[in-house]
Amino acid sequence: MMTERWPIHTDLKDDETLLSFIVRTAILNGSYPHVLFQYWRNLQHSFVSDIDKKVDQNALNRLSSHTGVSVCVLQNSLLDKLIEKLIDQEQYENIRLWRYVMHIGARNHRRSFGYGFCPECMAHDHSRYYRRHWRLLWHVGCSEHKCQLVFDCPHCGNENKPHTLSFQARSINECSHCGHSLSSATKTDVHTDALSVASWLDHYIDTGINTSKWSFTDVQEAALTLRQLMSIVRSALNKPHIRYNMAMLASMNIDAGLPIDRKSITHEQWSVSLREVTLRGAWRLLNVDPESLITLCQSNNISQKFWLYDNKLKTTAIHRIADHLAVDKRTTAKAGISNSLIEPLSRAEAESRWLSISDQLKK
Ligand SMILES: [Zn+2]
Ligand SMILES: [Zn+2]
Numbered sequence: 001m002m003t004e005r006w007p008i009h010t011d012l013k014d015d016e017t018l019l020s021f022i023v024r025t026a027i028l029n030g031s032y033p034h035v036l037f038q039y040w041r042n043l044q045h046s047f048v049s050d051i052d053k054k055v056d057q058n059a060l061n062r063l064s065s066h067t068g069v070s071v072c073v074l075q076n077s078l079l080d081k082l083i084e085k086l087i088d089q090e091q092y093e094n095i096r097l098w099r100y101v102m103h104i105g106a107r108n109h110r111r112s113f114g115y116g117f118c119p120e121c122m123a124h125d126h127s128r129y130y131r132r133h134w135r136l137l138w139h140v141g142c143s144e145h146k147c148q149l150v151f152d153c154p155h156c157g158n159e160n161k162p163h164t165l166s167f168q169a170r171s172i173n174e175c176s177h178c179g180h181s182l183s184s185a186t187k188t189d190v191h192t193d194a195l196s197v198a199s200w201l202d203h204y205i206d207t208g209i210n211t212s213k214w215s216f217t218d219v220q221e222a223a224l225t226l227r228q229l230m231s232i233v234r235s236a237l238n239k240p241h242i243r244y245n246m247a248m249l250a251s252m253n254i255d256a257g258l259p260i261d262r263k264s265i266t267h268e269q270w271s272v273s274l275r276e277v278t279l280r281g282a283w284r285l286l287n288v289d290p291e292s293l294i295t296l297c298q299s300n301n302i303s304q305k306f307w308l309y310d311n312k313l314k315t316t317a318i319h320r321i322a323d324h325l326a327v328d329k330r331t332t333a334k335a336g337i338s339n340s341l342i343e344p345l346s347r348a349e350a351e352s353r354w355l356s357i358s359d360q361l362k363k
Contacts, residue, residue, distance in 0.1 A: 006036070009068045013129050017052045018077045019115070020130035023162045023172055025067060033163045040066060047163050050104065052135055053095055054080040079135060085205055086223045100137045100223065103268050114159030116149040116272075118142030122173045123183035129172070130162070137267055138198050138226065140276045141190030148188040149272060155180030194276045197283035201226060212286040214317050225315045226282055227267055232318075233281035234274065235309045238262060244302040251296065252284040290317075294324045303328040 008028045012021045022040075026033040034046035040063055055063075055078060057071075064071045075081075083098055091097055104115060116134045121127040121142055133139045134149055141148050152159055153175035164176040173182050204210050204219050216222040233252070236245035240256035249256045254277060261274050270278075285293065297306070305328035307318055314322065 004066065005068065006066050012067075012069045012073055012077055014076075015131050015133065016077055016129045017132050017135065018055065018074065019052050019163060020172070021067075021069075021077065022051075023165060024129060026167070027165065027169050027171065030167050032167050033165060035167075036066075037163070049095070050101070052077075052079055052132070053083070053098060053101060054078055077132065079132065082205060086220050088220075099227070099268065101135055101268065102137060113269075113272075114151040114153075115162055116151050117160060117182055118145055118147060119150055119154075119183050119185040119187050120145035120147055122181075125171075133198070133202070136198075137275065138201050138279060140194050140198075140272050140279060143195055143199065145187075146190055146192075146195065148190045148276065150182070150185045151272065153177060153180060153182065154185035191276060191280050193280040193283040197226070197279050197286070200283075200286070213289040214286055216317055221315055221317060225317045226279075226286075228314055228318055229282035229285055230267060230275070230278035232307060232309060233278040234260065236281075236306070237277070244300070244306045247300045247302060248306055249281070252281040254281050254284075290321050293321050297321070297325050301326075 006025065006029050008025075010021075010025055010028055012018075022036060023033045026036045029036070037046050037051075038044070041059060055074075060071050060074050063069075063074055067074075079101055083100060084092055087099055091099065102113060102116070104113060115130060117130060118134075118141075121129075121131075121144070127144075131142075133143075139149070150160075156175060156178040158175065158177040160182065161176050162172050165172065165174060166176070169176070169179075174180070175182060200211055201219075201223060204222055208219065210216055210219075210222060212222075214222075214225070216225065233249075233254070236242075236249050237254070237256070237258060237260045239245055240249060246256055258277060260277070261271055267275075288296070296302075303326045304322045307322035307325070308314055
């Protein structure tokens with residue numbers, strides 16, 4: 001019973017996600033994706049885990065019997081082999097904590113997104129499927145159509161959830177909420193730097209060859225550095241009025257007045273526009289050799305503060321630059337300031353106290 005073949009088979013595309021394949025198969029067979037899922041996994045609840053990440057061997061064997069697609073091809077559609085290269089073993093054991101895979105669904109009220117798609121790819125029968133790369137942090141656009149990925153229905157605004165489509169859907173180009181076509185979404189150009197940084201990291205992961213100006217021990221350090229550079233750019237955009245942030249944003253050719261999301265959330269919950277601008281900035285930095293970046297920072301009086309804006313451990317690649325720069329004065333002064341209550345002062349007292357503080361800072 002459990003090895004019964006589903007009547008209509010389709011190919012799993014080279015770069016397709018497993019979820020996309022299941023949804024397409026369900027619609028072709030006139031069924032609900034969640035019904036096929038429950039039948040396959042023999043579970044009461046539907047889509048309880050992010051199946052694009054990892055699926056156990058027994059489940060892959062069963063899915064192969066149902067769909068006629070070989071276990072090896074099914075395995076290739078998953079993200080686990082790729083992510084394994086980027087995170088350490090301890091993190092890898094906890095699939096929910098995987099970095100670099102964008103969150104979907106709204107579990108635990110954490111902010112999340114719909115299933116990303118390219119409106120242009122969705123418009124044509126032959127290209128109408130979800131790409132594996134679209135799930136990843138460093139992908140914000142379709143490399144073929146050069147447009148930004150979309151995560152919500154262009155008509156009703158709900159998160160795109162292809163796994164909740166009805167058996168009556170004509171194709172995966174439909175919003176499961178209102179039935180409107182996803183391909184009608186407005187096409188927004190994606191910046192070429194954001195596409196370049198994605199193809200750099202993809203190529204590094206695939207071949208082990210790093211084509212950026214920075215050197216890394218391995219691809220794991222490269223990915224972590226990219227993630228930290230995204231944070232550095234975000235932090236600069238958060239406080240664009242600070243002189244060193246303004247100078248560095250200008251050197252990255254980024255408009256310091258861009259509105260950004262200030263919520264403190266993990267990278268995997270960042271909006272597509274925040275990811276795009278921070279990836280652009282990161283790519284600008286990765287395209288200057290570290291020696292020149294040090295010179296640029298030194299000649300503009302940019303301290304370590306720009307690179308080490310918080311106390312979180314930064315990668316060796318980032319320290320290789322920051323360690324050559326001046327330590328920010330305010331950071332060292334903090335230790336000497338007492339926490340005692342500050343009483344209101346007369347103007348003269350305030351001025352003399354200010355002078356003594358400024359003298360201390362100059363020392
Ligand atoms: Zn496309
Ligand atoms: Zn809709």
